[in-house]
Amino acid sequence: MTLHTDTPFTIAGRDFSSRLLVGTGKYKDFDETGAAIAESGAEIVTFAVRRTNLGQEDGPNLLDVISPSRYTLLPNTAGCYTAKDAVRTCRLARELLDGHNLVKLEVLGDETTLYPNVVETLKAAETLLADGFDVMVYTSDDPIVARELEAMGCCAIMPLGSLIGSGHGIQNPHNVRLIVEQSRVPVLVDAGIGTASDAAMAMELGCDGVLLNTAIAHAREPLRMARAMKRAVEAGRDAFLAGRMPRRQNADPSSPFAGRING
Amino acid sequence: MHIQLNGEPYPLDAELTAADLIERLGLAGRRVAVEINEEIVPRSQLATTRLSQGDQVEVVHAIGGG
Numbered sequence: 255m256t257l258h259t260d261t262p263f264t265i266a267g268r269d270f271s272s273r274l275l276v277g278t279g280k281y282k283d284f285d286e287t288g289a290a291i292a293e294s295g296a297e298i299v300t301f302a303v304r305r306t307n308l309g310q311e312d313g314p315n316l317l318d319v320i321s322p323s324r325y326t327l328l329p330n331t332a333g334c335y336t337a338k339d340a341v342r343t344c345r346l347a348r349e350l351l352d353g354h355n356l357v358k359l360e361v362l363g364d365e366t367t368l369y370p371n372v373v374e375t376l377k378a379a380e381t382l383l384a385d386g387f388d389v390m391v392y393t394s395d396d397p398i399v400a401r402e403l404e405a406m407g408c409c410a411i412m413p414l415g416s417l418i419g420s421g422h423g424i425q426n427p428h429n430v431r432l433i434v435e436q437s438r439v440p441v442l443v444d445a446g447i448g449t450a451s452d453a454a455m456a457m458e459l460g461c462d463g464v465l466l467n468t469a470i471a472h473a474r475e476p477l478r479m480a481r482a483m484k485r486a487v488e489a490g491r492d493a494f495l496a497g498r499m500p501r502r503q504n505a506d507p508s509s510p511f512a513g514r515i516n517g
Numbered sequence: 518m519h520i521q522l523n524g525e526p527y528p529l530d531a532e533l534t535a536a537d538l539i540e541r542l543g544l545a546g547r548r549v550a551v552e553i554n555e556e557i558v559p560r561s562q563l564a565t566t567r568l569s570q571g572d573q574v575e576v577v578h579a580i581g582g583g
Contacts, residue, residue: 278580
């Protein structure tokens with residue numbers, strides 16, 4: 255007997271073997287960033303775009319650690335609260351990466367929740383898609399908004415599991431499943447993953463991938479958690495493909511009744 | 518002459534190009550992107566783009582984020 259091979263995980267026309275995408279924030283230093291990302295096996299790595307610190311000694315650059323030749327870089331618009339700022343940030347990122355078009359769009363609603371502002375997100379997506387970007391979009395777990403973003407042409411839909419950096423896991427698995435079932439582009443849970451079982455759950459729901467950052471960076475041992483996340487995503491994917499057993503009300507013995515010595 | 522550089526006033530004592538500014542900031546050869554008055558200045562045009570009084574200049578780079 256042999257295992258069926260998985261279908262490729264394709265984002266904007268490129269195939270990837272890892273379904274775990276990771277961020278680069280909140281690490282102790284660049285050494286830890288590089289080591290944790292290597293351990294996670296991630297091939298797509300997201301980063302933020304910020305003003306340079308003027309007048310300060312400019313240390314090593316993140317892009318020296320997360321080399322564009324080794325990883326597919328995914329600039330994000332974290333920290334943007336308007337469509338306009340998000341579009342400007344994407345255009346700066348494209349210039350920074352010599353014309354690289356793949357971006358993670360997120361437009362946030364407020365600083366307490368960092369919840370996606372879907373009105374501004376839709377506006378930004380429209381402008382970016384018209385400008386030739388491949389847009390992976392962070393959004394709420396609202397299936398109607400997700401459908402709208404897909405119809406516009408976004409190349410991946412990324413609903414939150416719970417609030418960014420909260421570690422509360424997937425609060426509404428039913429909505430995530432609805433989005434998975436209706437979507438023809440990849441669906442990734444982005445935000446809220448706290449530990450390996452959360453990542454596995456996303457994959458068991460049928461998500462194509464998981465994007466996380468804090469769960470690794472703020473683990474007591476980030477490298478070990480990076481490995482745990484890699485394995486959880488693989489295990490969850492396999493469990494989804496294998497198809498879980500049906501749930502039953504009562505017990506069902508795994509050993510046969512026949513031939514018991516106390517009969 | 519003054520420009521706004523990354524949101525702060527920045528005095529210029531001479532006519533400069535965007536490339537001169539990057540050099541002066543110690544960022545020559547670094548991976549940065551430049552925007553003037555909300556328009557991207559492609560790297561190939563930095564040396565020919567002159568800065569003017571009141572220009573809003575942004576110089577950005579990649580940092581850790583999720």
